Amino acid sequence: MSNEFIGIILIVLTASAILNFVLILTLFKIIRKYVNLTPPLLNIDEGQELPNIQAYYLSSKKPEILTSQKQATALVFLMSNCPKCQSKIAELESVLSVAPVAGVKLFFITHERTRKIEQFLGKSALKAVTLKVTKKAYLQLNPSQASPFYIFVDHQAQLQTAGMIGDENWQGFIEQINDIKTDADISLAS
Structure with missing residues (x-):
């Protein structure tokens, strides 16, 4: 194998690792956003009065x-x-x-x-x-x-x-x- 071929493989592997890292960070952001959007079971605490409905x-x-x-x-x-x-x-x-x-x-x-x-x-x-x-x-x-x-x-x-x-x-x-x-x-x- 030539040095040029090994260099190209290393560049491709490095780019793949960077892309993988970016995708994982993006996935974490999406998951964190979704978790924060999950509404609580109730908006009031025990002992508090219910809203007048x-x-x-x-x-x-x-x-x-x-x-x-x-x-x-x-x-x-x-x-x-x-x-x-x-x-x-x-x-x-x-x-x-x-x-x-x-x-x-x-x-x-x-x-x-x-x-x-x-x-x-x-x-x-x-x-x-x-x-x-x-x-x-x-x-x-x-x-x-x-x-x-x-x-x-x-x-x-x-x-x-x-x-x-x-x-x-x-x-x-x-x-x-x-x-x-x-x-x-x-x-x-x-």
Whole structure:
């Protein structure tokens, strides 16, 4: 091999290494930018008051202000295109039947089109507690658009906790609801 040929190979290898380095740096910048754009689950901290959001009942179009409940409230976020959400409807209907006895108000919050939500819910009792909000208001409550997602709010409209339906806090809530349901069933049987 001649010295010229070896020199050309070294130049090509050096150029390839420099190009590779530039591409890796560009990839890191893109990844870092994407990570920074991931919205948080919530824009408010525990103990802070929820924003004053206007909503409308899906069935009656009657207006409702989420922060005016003056009792513990569970806000549930499901999306019609979420397979896991469909499987949560029966559980939420069970909660809905006991929630008033437990002193909890339950709302299903959505920004999706009415027809889409009605198809998603079918004949579910959740239709009666479905509130529509604007997309902007929805993103104030659920910036990452997580689903199936919940927010628990106290009687002063302050955030108590939030998370994915099925997590530890949600399971604790379901246990309390089931205990109340069992107590109510025992009382009716007596």
